[in-house]
Amino acid sequence: MLASCGSDDGGNDGGGGNGTAAALAAPLNNTECITGTEVNETQSKVTFEWNEAADNQTYFLYVKNLVTQxxxxxxxxxxTSYEVTLSKATPYSWYVSSRKNSGNTVQSEVWKFYNAGPGITNYAPFPAELVAPVMSSSVYGxxxxxxxxGSDLDNDIESYEVFFGTAANPTTSIHTGTQTSVNNVAVVSGSTYYWKVVxxxxxxxxxxxxxxxFKVL
Incomplete structure (x- = not known):
């Protein structure tokens, strides 16, 4: 069953660093947000909430559209709250950066949610989060x-398809299955490779x- 995006008073310790990060409260992580205020047929206003961080001077809210990136x-x-107009039926991620009186900044955890849309009974999966090799890294073959x-509000992921190659928009499928890794992928030294997961x-x-x-050394 999907949960609303109501607040989580329990909070979290966030991303560590020089001080305490803001603890995110709402919209809840990996939920469908149904508490937005109607703007029009395609948009609603969503209030982001977080708990106060120690020694904080300013909060910066970052909201990412996971479709457009x-x-x-x-x-x-x-x-400790901020209202943003968002597209309906769209996945988002968000986090809060706290600027301390000392001048340091600390980032919270990153949460994601779907902003509710009319007539949707089954949500598309969240875009897969690529783990390794990390973006723009240099690796050895x-x-x-x-x-x-991968994650899905409905917990009904059927498969992952991996596209890989030297083209900036890879179209060669090298794997389809339920596992979240592909082993023994052959690469050539001096080449730059691109990959994505559907x-x-x-x-x-x-x-x-x-x-x-990533580039192969």
Whole structure:
């Protein structure tokens, strides 16, 4: 059953670093947000909430559209909530960066959610999060392992398809299955490779990850 995006008073310790990170509260992680205020047929206003971080001066809210991969930054000043107009039926991720009086900044955890849309009974999977090799890294061959993570509000992921190659928009499929890694992928020294993962659920909804790249030394 899907949960609303109501707040979590328990909080979290966030991303560590020089001080305490803001503890995210709402929208809840890996949920469908149904508490947004109607703007029009395609948009609603969602209030982001977090708990106060120690020694904080300013909060910056970052909201990423997981379809377009566009990230917007909002200056919330010293407030612990901020309202943003979002597209309906769209997955988002978000986090809060706290600027301390000492001048240091600390980032919270990153949460993700689906902003509710009309008539949706089965949500597409969240885009897979590519783990390794990390973006723009340099690695050694002659073979390596591709790793990622996947999630879906309905918990009905059917398969992952991996596209890999030297083209900036890879179209060669090298794997389809339920596991979240591919071992013994052959690579050539001096080449730059690109890869992405398309996640499909049992309802036929498919979502592509961003394209990652790495270079083989």
């Amino acid at each position: 566009n990230t917007l930054q909002y200056n919330a000043a010293n407030n 002659p073979s390596l392992t591709l790793q990622w993570t 996640t499909t659920d049992v309802a036929g909804n498919a979502t592509a990850s961003p394209v990652f790249q």
